[in-house]
Amino acid sequence: MTRQISMTTRKELVAALQLRYSSAAFGDRIKILDEFVALTGYHRKHAIRLLREKASPTQGTPARNRLYDEAVRQALIVLWEAADRICGKRLKALIPMLVDAMERHGHLDLDPVVKSKLLQISAATIDRMLADARLHIDGQRKRRKGVGAAIRRSIPVRTFADWRDPPPGFFEIDMVEHCGGPKTDGDFVHTLTLTDIATGWTECVAMRVRNQMLVIEGLDKAAADLPFAMLGVDSDNDSAFMNQSVFDYCKGRGLVQTRSRAYKKNDQAWVEQKNGSIVRRLVGYGRLSGLDARNALAQLYASSRLYINFFQPSFKLKSKTRDGARVHKVYFAPATPCDRLLAHDSIEPAIKEKLKVQFKELDPVRLLQEMRTAQQILSDLAAHGVRAETVSADASDVAVFLANLSVAWKDGEARPTHRKQPAAKHWWRTRVDPFADVWPVIEGWLIAEPSASARAVMSRLAAMVPDVYASKAQLRTLQRRVKVWRAERVRELILGGVRKSAETPVEA
Template sequence: MNDVVSISSRHEVVAALRLRYQVARKLDKSKILDEFVALTGVHRKHAIRLLNRDPELHVSPNTKQGRKVYDLAVHEALVVVWEAADRICGKRLKSVMPQYVESMERHGHVTLASEVRRKLLAASASTLDRLLKPNRDVARKRKKKRTRTKSAQAVKVKTFADWNEPDPGYTEIDFVVHCGGQPAGEKIHSLVITDVCSGWTEAVPLLAREQSLVVEGLTVLARQIPMAIRGINSDNDSAFINETLISYCEQQEIEFTRSRPYKSNDQAWIEQKNGAIIRKFVGSERFSGIVAGQTLGALYQSVRLYVNYFQPSFKLLSKHRDGSKLKRKFQSPKTPCDRLLDHSKISREQKEILRATRDALDPVELLHRIRECQAALASLSGTTIDHPDTKSLAEFLSELPTLWMTGDARPTHRQQATKPRDYRTRVDPFVNVWPQILEWLEQQPDVTAKALLERLQNEYPDEYSDGLLRTLQRRVKQWRQVMAKKMVYACLEDADIPSMSIPKTEPENGAGGQPPNPRDFRGISSGVQR
């Protein structure tokens, strides 16, 4: 023992000082504590507890000895009743405890001793909650709070100036949402990937924007793209910046980078393809559901071959600013397939596969399949197609020379044909006085509509406002046109001249009468029926 006594010696010191400490005055207790702490090295509070402890009861003399009222049998019975009551709270359980106990005993589910039943029914709501607290803690299985991972900080930022003519395989990915301008509700998302070097673009539809589906979509796209994916650059969408995609890229040995927030130019390549390919072939309507997803998938299978093998595109060669003007120079337009064939990093075997695939494809047949899928998408979005594109390849080929006359060739972009309105949207304000107006017109054919309206205002005060002048002018104009037609065709008895009298109408919702149909009433005449 150096400065501190051993455990056995400490017990002897406690036994020697305890009696003297308990009967000493306050000032003497402080000195005894100082001596005990210096000798044993224990904490002062712990020393006080040791010296105040009764050696026989092993508790402080000032501590009251409690009694356990609710034993294990009561607790077990309480748990059974609590589970039968669907784990309700103590206050609710207290109110229904007699009914549950009586019902469970009557049906033979439990058999309680009289003492256990008495204690169970006598326990308060707070006591029930206190007894059930350990059971609730285990039953709830509270999950630990998830600590936010620093996924975004772990992904390296790559700006538009950091690409520096990358090799094939370094790609950008993005989502194109097909919501029709209404973000709420279910909708399909297209996962798009483009190779920065060649412009090769692939897409796959996803029914939801979810990180596990993103990994599955990338797995499908990696099998379709003709080169190995060496790098992926995305925006800061949570569907991309997460542990799932980061782990996937680490397993596949893919370099994963992200763009800067709110800097869309960092992803200029994929943003350009979103509009030039996805929106061009799919449109901007809303699509949702499995059928629309399958149709989009079939469309993308034709689009990928048609665009990547037969659709040339420009690629920026250089740009420089001359004062306020920005001058750009572009390479000669090439297809993504041609750019890969000209690149030195593509192996000879890969080039042979690209050439063989291109030679086996028919661009007209691909375009025909694209139009069929677009027609199906248009019908799913509710667009009415006058001439459905369900033609054979020969019929489709025969229509190509004159197809430009019909407007937009893409069914997904055709404007909905508008039908002329042949019904009234408001109650006719002159339906009750029209016979009288016809009489005035017969008497004075050259009278103006303004004079007729003033006459109506004099005879019917507060019924016809000045705002009805334009309506009355149109009616008078129609009347004069019909009267002129009657004069021209007066010599022909079988001339088809419409009657201009107002047909009888039934009241609708107390509005005073249903407006006449313009097909029955096209103008104003003297009211003579042929």
Template sequence: MATRRAVTQAQLAKWPKASRAEKSAILDAVVQLTGWHRDHARKAIRTLLADPDRATRPRTAREPVRTYDDATVALLARCWAILDGPSGKRLHPAVPDLLSNLARHGRLTPTEQAVVEAVLRMSPATIDRRLAPHRQGLVAGKGLSHTRPGSLLKTSIPLKTWAEWNDTIPGIIQIDLVGHEGGDNNGHFHYTLDATDVATGWTETITVKSKGERIVATALEQLRLRFPFHIAGIHSDNGSEFINHHLLRWTTSNQISFSRGRASHSNDQAHVEQKNWSIVRRNVGYYRYDTPRELDLLNQLWPLISIQTNLFLPQQRLISKTRTGARVQKRHDTAATPMHRLLTDYSDLVHDHDARHLDTLHRDTDVEDLKHRIADIQGNLLELARRRGAVQRRAKTNHVYLSRRKISDPKRANPDESTTQTKRAS
């Protein structure tokens, strides 16, 4: 813009005394150098002639135009907090259902009723702009990986890579374990088993006291009963808690297909890996949980999280991903809740009894009261973590062998020593 103003300024001295043909030539030169439209170039010259100091004077900042008042933004922030802080593209489809739920359970005051229409008119981009101050201070952590290779039984379990999940129907779930070690993976601590349906995004979780083979299989049986549709297949990583004879016999006896991803390729089970963060870590953090009281609180929390996530919180699915050089362009569908996807796209796979139960649960659940109950349990978990204090990471019990201190350096033979091994007599 500075260069364009300089070019225009250079033509001002000729303009007042120029003839019609000369003015046309001046306009041609300005248009060619700046890329402006001819009418805009003529307007810029006339403006600078009327106010010569305009080119050097800083431009006055435009006053912001606010379409939505503070009451509207406050109600929007309340909806955002109830659904655990989703993005604008996920929150926008959920706002009508959420406001209807709040009004049905008497959660809206007369003042808030008046701004409901304004909240419903907000676009996803406007939602993100108005909620930007509320997102400040939200940080993410990083945990440890507890996956240990399974046995040679892997040769009996077929592989399934990331490219084979496009045409999946409900009933094919991915499973994974999330450890609550608090930064120190020595000793005993609890694990959360996460199971996600690939087609609908329906997710169920349960916490177990360890990752023993029988304990994991028993927890998986409990999770299978929580899904509102038949489980036909299970996909896991290569951890020894999944790749074992006990779980293979359980899947075979229940006529459930069993597959696994490639080692060191977490993208083969990307659906459940994403839920490990968005559901498990966002709700219980990276603290250490290893007591019976904490185990009980965690298993009280997950059924409430299931209702919030599967019935009220929309999710987006990736439609396509195009790579052009170093640029990756992704396209997602319109956000929808897992219940909506299940009852709309796969209604023939849901029993009428289960469909009626989901509709009743969705209608009768007070979503704000649900959020308060979730926050109470999370507060108890935080208090227990605060009383424990900071967890000091200790060295592993086999750290001496991992550091190779017990392994002596190989000795080279002296020049006068023979390196020929003595042969045993026949």
């Protein structure tokens, strides 16, 4: 079957062959006509009529008669400004009332034709006529919603009430910023937190910066470390999660991807709770930036994931009933995430056996000692920006650490990341020095009269510069300055005498 060509191509063929057809001999015309019919599929008589037509000069699109001229546009701009720049649909409804009110108060005197056009103009035409004015005000046209909005619409919303006792493998994920309090410019380390809804199993991944590709790497790492399969992820509406890369990643691996409602943190109550009880409790609130901080954080999470998931029992809500303003909650007995995995029916026996073997091999004291070492490194990086030299833990270090556990409470906070750093010595001035301009004069008075009191000096200053020192409100400041000056003079006299005696040669 011959492939049909488009109408545009047919028109181009007609334009190209008309001149050749009209100037060709009879035999050549037959050949041109046969080829043209074969290409276009036209009837032979219709093809002859097309090729015999004279090519007409190209005519442009005739200009439309504008219904709304510049006078209407100028009047519309005045009404738009008087209406506080509302949108076209609202302005359309307001124009009759606004025109009447402005004419009634003498603010507007419209030509009857212009007024008639303003009363019949549509909302879409209003927006088109005001587009240039809005562009001049805004500086640029509004950006169209990008792919993130489309992806966000394609990902279903899951609220906190939609979790119906899922099997292990469905995770809530979130990111924690280690920016040191209020956000500041620059890059800083992030933590990707994943919490299993069914068991509370939590994985934390250190990220050098906030990046969607690093999120994918973090999900891959967490999935590789998990003793069970990852089935789905539920995140907030952060652009680090709501993007094409993460969407394709979840789709390619068969993960169920859902999201919370915007600005509803309760929809991610499980992972938000772990952000505080695990991430902040381990890392603190210091600012961490750079590759060293990321590596130290990864070292901390390598030990803490085993310590928390195997040796840290947690509560899990069993039921919740409301009685008026009171909410009565009932919890299951505290259990570790590992215990919940072992008790869950959906976990395969081989996985349970592997968990039991791994549990017997783990030393909680060694894990805690490794965590404290990593926390000390993070504390140094947060406080000073450099890490101290550390030595790998051996059996003797663990023994010393174990021996100190019984008296560690006497030293206060055991976590290095939460210890208070010594405050910097206050050396800077917080107020302008009131004696900066006259201190050379004061110093001359003190040298001439060493026994003069600060009060007497203040009286002389008040007499000399009454506009500034007449109230003598700076007396206490002057007394401190004089005291410091005299102490420095005494120190110079003593040290000068010592140096002079040391330099004098001893006579034989």
